[in-house]
């Protein structure tokens with residue numbers, strides 16, 4: 161019996177055992193749905209089992225007790241153990257298996273290869289020519305070199321057109337000269353840059369004969385491959401502690417007229433010939449493909465983070481007893497309170513929705529990658545708009561859900577023993593990285609405005625499938641018919657808001673205001689339209705995915721979860737549907753939501769168990785699979801370095817003399 165399936169083990173908390181017994185479906189079958197196939201769900205369990213057999217892969221101390229230096233060292237130590245044992249643990253050619261291995265062993269804190277896998281290698285795949293891939297990709301995959309993705313500068317992250325780092329072409333020597341002209345031009349934030357990476361994909365403005373061709377990606381060696389010392393002309397270091405990711409070394413980087421060969425411009429799409437002739441890429445934004453890739457993966461990634469926090473909060477809520485309902489002889493599980501269910505269950509639904517929606521988005525990205533490799537860039541604008549909105553909505557809602565999960569654990573949720581604050585710190589980083597959320601919502605807003613303009617110009621037929629609803633008229637809503645009717649409510653809200661925001665923008669512009677000023681004055685309304693459009697997409701992919709499930713018991717509980725989702729989401733956007741739904745209909749939906757919370761209640765623990773996050777990965781005293789929270793909380797506190805001695809030196813040095821003095 162593994163520690164991961166829904167089976168009940170001797171010594172488990174009776175409260176959790178009771179919860180697992182009330183589940184109506186097989187958690188392994190649900191895990192197969194969550195992880196895309198039974199085969200991969202099974203592989204995850206096998207990998208977790210294999211990890212548990214290598215004691216050196218365990219944390220050397222609870223991570224919250226380590227200082228920054230300890231966390232960075234711990235990440236590198238574990239990486240070396242992983243690599244010594246890699247063939248025993250995973251199929252090294254599988255990205256997904258690698259991701260599971262790293263997530264479980266490393267925890268949330270970050271490690272030297274995170275950006276290497278997530279951005280550096282993908283940037284080489286998308287932007288390096290075949291010849292360049294022969295030169296670098298194999299070395300990167302074999303981890304002979306460690307890379308990062310260095311784009312953001314101290315002064316500019318969102319506005320890529322204002323980046324200051326230059327790569328000036330010298331036809332005489334056939335080199336690019338990289339230079340950081342100001343303090344604000346220092347690269348700032350790239351993960352793994354500070355201390356780990358020896359190579360980087362650096363984004364710099366390409367200058368040829370005084371003409372600026374805009375940001376382009378260059379392959380740049382930063383450190384000596386033997387000594388790991390920075391190369392002459394390179395200034396590099398760590399930017400200091402952050403809200404989270406403190407086992408990672410986000411860094412700064414400056415160049416002093418640093419020369420690289422002409423062949424180091426990643427030239428799958430844009431080229432500079434020896435004489436300085438520039439060959440344009442097939443699409444102006446093709447250099448942004450590494451960002452599009454990460455944004456496409458963020459729905460699944462954030463869904464997993466939300467799931468992680470919910471495993472902790474839901475299990476803990478089933479063992480935490482506080483207060484009374486009808487039976488005054490025993491306190492109730494806090495999970496029985498309607499307020500607790502309302503706090504947690506819609507987030508369980510969102511975690512599932514984000515994961516399912518992520519499947520579809522990754523499929524769209526993989527298709528785009530193939531199309532672009534074949535010279536067809538026509539899908540780029542659609543996917544850019546979609547993923548811009550999606551990363552913004554899922555990161556924001558994930559942050560909200562995790563914070564509610566923390567509060568749902570009361571005081572112990574505030575302790576690092578819950579691990580929730582670490583998950584929160586990591587998740588909300590996503591609101592900022594890969595494009596600040598407001599900025600990205602406005603990118604989608606721009607696309608929505610263009611779609612409305614097409615309708616106004618009689619070109620509705622040319623609209624893509626995801627925006628076709630903007631041209632439709634609303635129909636009668638019968639809310640007894642199920643999720644598809646709720647989808648229509650969302651379509652109404654998104655359509656109405658998109659038209660209103662566009663018309664506001666157009667009216668301001670037509671009044672003589674500049675395009676930019678009119679845009680700025682309509683921008684809050686535009687971001688609202690973008691959020692509604694994105695939430696509609698999430699809901700529709702959730703509905704479609706549930707419709708495709710074969711296992712009837714799994715499908716049944718997912719339909720219950722879908723009912724939580726659609727009713728909660730529609731209540732949440734009440735202000736946008738006032739013209740469509742009567743107050744009687746709103747009351748009906750509200751009541752359906754409360755009924756659906758009760759329906760989900762017996763399956764709540766099984767739904768979070770199905771994420772199959774091992775205790776090692778969970779790193780939470782409150783969320784442990786066996787539910788034995790209290791004795792382990794005491795053990796955890798006793799392991800605090802502060803408890804190594806009864807009397808601290810700071811007490812002897814400062815507090816005792818103070819108290820002695822006060823006695824006189």
Ligand SMILES: CCCCCCCCCCC/C=C/C(=O)SCCNC(=O)CCNC(=O)[C@H](O)C(C)(C)COP(=O)(O)OP(=O)(O)OC[C@H]1O[C@@H](n2cnc3c(N)ncnc32)[C@H](O)[C@@H]1OP(=O)(O)O
Nearest residue numbers: 311317318319320445448451457461540541544593594595
């Ligand atoms: C795989 C596992 C995932 C888990 C990850 C966990 C690990 C954590 C790792 C964290 C790593 C973090 C890395 C980073 O943060 S890297 C740096 C990311 N930086 C950004 O995202 C910068 C954000 N800014 C931008 O993307 C652009 O500058 C912006 C889109 C905001 C504006 O670009 P620009 O000024 O150049 O363009 P315009 O606004 O003028 O638009 C011109 C037209 O181009 C279209 N456009 C813009 N971008 C794209 C694109 N990428 N693809 C297609 N089209 C694009 C835009 O819509 C305009 O079109 P129209 O003229 O037709 O309207």
Ligand SMILES: Cc1cc2nc3c(=O)[nH]c(=O)nc-3n(C[C@H](O)[C@H](O)[C@H](O)COP(=O)(O)OP(=O)(O)OC[C@H]3O[C@@H](n4cnc5c(N)ncnc54)[C@H](O)[C@@H]3O)c2cc1C
Nearest residue numbers: 309310311312316317318349350351589592593594595598
């Ligand atoms: C954990 C983490 C990891 C990161 N990893 C990397 C990495 O590996 N590589 C890398 O290159 N970078 C990395 N970054 C940097 C990240 O990509 C940028 O911080 C991000 O793109 C936001 O840019 P900024 O910091 O310049 O924010 P700013 O753009 O300065 O945002 C500040 C405020 O201005 C607003 N704003 C800006 N422009 C507009 C506009 N046009 N309209 C309306 N409002 C606007 C924003 O909404 C925000 O409220 C990382 C950042 C974090 C937090």
